Amino acid sequence: MVKKKLRQWYLRITEYADRLLQGLQTVDFSDAMKEMQTNWIGKSIGAEISFEIKAASHEQEGTKPKALSSKLIVYTTRPDTIFGVDFMVVSPEHELVKLITTAEQKAEVEKYIDYVNSRSERERMAEKKITGCFTGAYAINPFNAKPIPVWISEYVLAGYGTGAIMAVPCGDERDFKFAKHFNIPITNIIGDHFNGEEANDTKEAKLTNSDFLNGIVMKDAIDLVVKQIETLGIGKKKINYRMRDAAFSRQRYWGEPFPIKWKDGTAYPLSENELPLLLPKVDSYSPGPEGEGPLANIPEWVAKELETNTMPGYAGSSWYFLRYMDPHNDVTFCDRKVSDYWNQVDLYIGGTEHAVGHLLYSRMWTKALYDLGFIGYDEPFKKLLNQGMIQGSSRFVYRIQGTNKFVSAGLKSQYETNELHADVNFVDGVELDIEAFKKWRNGEYANAEFILEDGKYICGAEVEKMSKSKFNTVNPDDLVARYGADTFRMYEMFLGPVEQSKPWDTKGIEGVHRFLKKLWRLFFDETKGPIWTESAPSLSERAGGEATAEELKTLHKTIKKIEDDTERFSFNTAVSAFMVCVNELADLKCNKREVLEPVLIMLVPYAPHIAEELWKALGNSNSILDASFPIFEAKYVAESTKEYPVSINGKLRTTLSLDINISQQEVEPIVLANETVQKWLEGKAQKKIIFVKGKMINIVI
RNA sequence: GCGGAUGUGGCGAAAUUGGCAGACGCACUAGACUUAGGAUCUAGCGCCGCAAGGCAUGUGGGUUCGACCCCCUCCAUCCGCACCA
Numbered sequence: 001m002v003k004k005k006l007r008q009w010y011l012r013i014t015e016y017a018d019r020l021l022q023g024l025q026t027v028d029f030s031d032a033m034k035e036m037q038t039n040w041i042g043k044s045i046g047a048e049i050s051f052e053i054k055a056a057s058h059e060q061e062g063t064k065p066k067a068l069s070s071k072l073i074v075y076t077t078r079p080d081t082i083f084g085v086d087f088m089v090v091s092p093e094h095e096l097v098k099l100i101t102t103a104e105q106k107a108e109v110e111k112y113i114d115y116v117n118s119r120s121e122r123e124r125m126a127e128k129k130i131t132g133c134f135t136g137a138y139a140i141n142p143f144n145a146k147p148i149p150v151w152i153s154e155y156v157l158a159g160y161g162t163g164a165i166m167a168v169p170c171g172d173e174r175d176f177k178f179a180k181h182f183n184i185p186i187t188n189i190i191g192d193h194f195n196g197e198e199a200n201d202t203k204e205a206k207l208t209n210s211d212f213l214n215g216i217v218m219k220d221a222i223d224l225v226v227k228q229i230e231t232l233g234i235g236k237k238k239i240n241y242r243m244r245d246a247a248f249s250r251q252r253y254w255g256e257p258f259p260i261k262w263k264d265g266t267a268y269p270l271s272e273n274e275l276p277l278l279l280p281k282v283d284s285y286s287p288g289p290e291g292e293g294p295l296a297n298i299p300e301w302v303a304k305e306l307e308t309n310t311m312p313g314y315a316g317s318s319w320y321f322l323r324y325m326d327p328h329n330d331v332t333f334c335d336r337k338v339s340d341y342w343n344q345v346d347l348y349i350g351g352t353e354h355a356v357g358h359l360l361y362s363r364m365w366t367k368a369l370y371d372l373g374f375i376g377y378d379e380p381f382k383k384l385l386n387q388g389m390i391q392g393s394s395r396f397v398y399r400i401q402g403t404n405k406f407v408s409a410g411l412k413s414q415y416e417t418n419e420l421h422a423d424v425n426f427v428d429g430v431e432l433d434i435e436a437f438k439k440w441r442n443g444e445y446a447n448a449e450f451i452l453e454d455g456k457y458i459c460g461a462e463v464e465k466m467s468k469s470k471f472n473t474v475n476p477d478d479l480v481a482r483y484g485a486d487t488f489r490m491y492e493m494f495l496g497p498v499e500q501s502k503p504w505d506t507k508g509i510e511g512v513h514r515f516l517k518k519l520w521r522l523f524f525d526e527t528k529g530p531i532w533t534e535s536a537p538s539l540s541e542r543a544g545g546e547a548t549a550e551e552l553k554t555l556h557k558t559i560k561k562i563e564d565d566t567e568r569f570s571f572n573t574a575v576s577a578f579m580v581c582v583n584e585l586a587d588l589k590c591n592k593r594e595v596l597e598p599v600l601i602m603l604v605p606y607a608p609h610i611a612e613e614l615w616k617a618l619g620n621s622n623s624i625l626d627a628s629f630p631i632f633e634a635k636y637v638a639e640s641t642k643e644y645p646v647s648i649n650g651k652l653r654t655t656l657s658l659d660i661n662i663s664q665q666e667v668e669p670i671v672l673a674n675e676t677v678q679k680w681l682e683g684k685a686q687k688k689i690i691f692v693k694g695k696m697i698n699i700v701i
Numbered sequence: 702g703c704g705g706a707u708g709u710g711g712c713g714a715a716a717u718u719g720g721c722a723g724a725c726g727c728a729c730u731a732g733a734c735u736u737a738g739g740a741u742c743u744a745g746c747g748c749c750g751c752a753a754g755g756c757a758u759g760u761g762g763g764u765u766c767g768a769c770c771c772c773c774u775c776c777a778u779c780c781g782c783a784c785c786a
């Protein structure tokens with residue numbers, strides 16, 4: 001493997017950082033999503049302060065300090081701690097390192113930089129060792145002329161802020177640990193708030209040891225110091241973002257071409273009449289000779305000096321919803337009148353895995369198009385609903401180290417084993433189908449031996465992301481073939497709240513399937529054929545009369561529930577409401593078109609195929625998609641009495657059927673006369689009777 | 702470490718505004734129909750108890766006439782970010 005520098009294009013998303021942050025307040029996203037984007041953008045308000053540097057070792061030797069033209073500029077969010085700075089840390093890659101390192105420290109610094117370079121990013125993140133090296137140089141605190149040793153350490157990142165920090169060990173945990181590790185004396189500027197055992201990042205402490213800031217509460221001192229450094233011309237207020245510009249070119253894959261051509265090493269955009277730039281037809285998508293994209297393999301493309309990188313997937317995914325509004329327009333991507341008409345995407349259902357990618361890029365893209373006047377809004381998605389992930393349920397086998405023997409999960413503690421994913425498709429529950437396992441991966445385990453428990457090989461199990469690499473993927477095609485797409489769709493909805501993740505488990509799918517069959521039987525009998533009836537006798541020989549009050553009550557109760565549940569994305573309870581409805585209609589032996597037809601219409605989004613099929617079976621010639629949603633009428637569900645729960649001291653003891661409009665005065669004597677209530681009162685007088693109309697009755701004794 | 706979420710029967714879950722905990726479904730038990738049942742129907746099904754009743758929404762506390770729901774403590778699991786000064 002060889003590391004190579006490649007030409008890359010970047011999307012200047014950092015230009016939009018602040019607006020992407022502001023915009024979050026105007027959209028209906030979950031808090032988790034807003035939090036993720038906010039953290040990713042990582043806005044921080046602070047100051048850049050520049051420090052004079054002197055090479056102290058020269059001074060000590062009595063020679064003239066070497067005049068250093070470069071100053072050390074640090075970024076801090078806590079300028080109020082300026083008098084607590086006990087050392088500086090610059091990143092090992094910082095350009096100043098070479099300039100300021102003293103002769104005495106040169107060897108050590110070089111050794112340290114070699115060490116840092118030897119470590120991969122992964123190692124650096126995984127093991128957080130405290131490492132560092134003194135440069136021999138000192139920065140001068142501009143307020144009290146105190147010399148501050150300058151160190152280098154890998155914990156300071158070159159890419160953030162100025163790549164250098166002022167370390168305040170009494171207020172920052174990492175700085176504190178660093179100071180302890182290298183025995184750097186710690187200045188306490190927060191009085192009692194610092195205990196010497198750990199740093200305290202409070203902003204509430206009154207400053208001590210801080211010259212002109214003494215006695216001022218830290219959070220109030222921040223602006224004071226910023227003003228002061230601005231007056232002195234040694235720094236300025238500065239806002240930083242953690243977010244980086246997004247790499248916007250790809251080499252390995254086919255993607256949209258850049259409308260860019262090169263001339264003498266300079267990139268020029270193609271003129272309008274050269275657009276659209278279309279990709280050539282190719283047979284092979286292999287990468288170009290020097291790790292460039294596939295386009296570098298195409299002579300006519302290269303001859304025109306066109307850019308050979310292609311765009312990443314999110315180039316298209318950032319704005320496709322606009323094209324969907326006006327897909328056949330060959331003049332512009334989407335006519336302004338059209339996008340004004342459709343406006344924002346009302347509801348976007350997607351997973352959180354796109355939180356800091358696609359969902360951030362589309363927001364930026366929309367803002368750019370808005371700025372250019374192509375669309376009239378700068379947020380793409382009005383509301384975002386995060387559906388949970390269907391996770392995989394992984395199975396593991398345990399191979400005894402250095403052997404081809406596998407030990408059943410219950411016995412694995414007796415051996416040194418390696419855990420391997422086994423394909424869930426040949427595990428029944430947790431029992432491994434050994435023969436299938438032996439044939440797996442072209443017989444890689446054909447000669448494996450197995451240590452069984454009770455004659456079975458038991459696998460370990462864990463819930464993980466569903467992924468091919470974990471061999472825990474299941475193919476929905478099998479289920480669709482067996483139960484149909486409607487059952488599959490409805491079962492997914494029935495599993496639980498949409499926004500919750502859960503492992504894929506088909507245990508309950510039968511229930512949904514039975515429901516659909518039961519629905520079917522309201523229309524058709526296995527032997528008799530069609531059994532639905534018409535309300536008006538003249539329309540059919542199967543006349544059933546008017547729908548009864550009970551039938552209409554079931555229907556309208558369901559209309560209300562489905563409307564409400566769908567509106568609040570509570571699909572699992574909506575499915576259950578359909579089940580209740582069909583159960584009730586079956587109990588009532590209701591086969592009336594007048595009642596069944598509205599149920600079908602409501603069912604369309606949940607089980608579209610069967611709804612349409614039954615709709616057609618009823619003799620409708622249009623599509624059920626064009627039918628209008630049934631209208632709820634309260635009169636059919638109105639009750640005249642209510643079964644009130646009666647509690648004594650909050651514990652349910654009995655229920656009473658009472659007039660819906662009964663008042664507290666009327667209730668009290670009825671309740672007190674009740675046999676069960678009398679029994680529980682045991683002759684004692686009640687202190688209070690709580691009566692909540694339409695809800696409950698509670699007697700306090 | 703920081704941030705977000707979630708904990709309710711054997712299982713998936715419901716309880717929408719603080720007011721009957723467990724709707725609906727799976728699994729299970731018994732029965733009916735049947736040549737048959739991986740079809741359908743009936744009944745039962747949180748735990749303890751013969752019953753009356755008691756106990757139950759991760760733990761411990763608080764507020765309230767009343768808490769799965771509000772507040773505090775702790776525990777567990779999942780997800781995201783992970784040295785961002």
